[in-house]
Amino acid sequence: MVKIITGLKNGDLRSALAAKEEYFEHAPSEEFRGAVRQALKKAKHRPHEGVRRGRIHLDAPSSSPIGKLAKAIA
Numbered sequence: 001m002v003k004i005i006t007g008l009k010n011g012d013l014r015s016a017l018a019a020k021e022e023y024f025e026h027a028p029s030e031e032f033r034g035a036v037r038q039a040l041k042k043a044k045h046r047p048h049e050g051v052r053r054g055r056i057h058l059d060a061p062s063s064s065p066i067g068k069l070a071k072a073i074a
Helices: 002-010 013-018 030-040 065-073
Strands: none
Touching (some): 002 013
């Protein structure tokens, strides 16, 4: 991403993309590959309660601030 932004600002995008960087040529270590495998595994399912529904009890006119809040939520 940095190469693209720098290439666009300096006007040499084609040469920036064609240049080889040596850090991309190294093979990943076993430790790195294991970490990637662990990150890509599916997470265990955790049960959840779902959506809770509620209502604001209104003992006030609908033009009051609590009445407006009740209208906005409902």
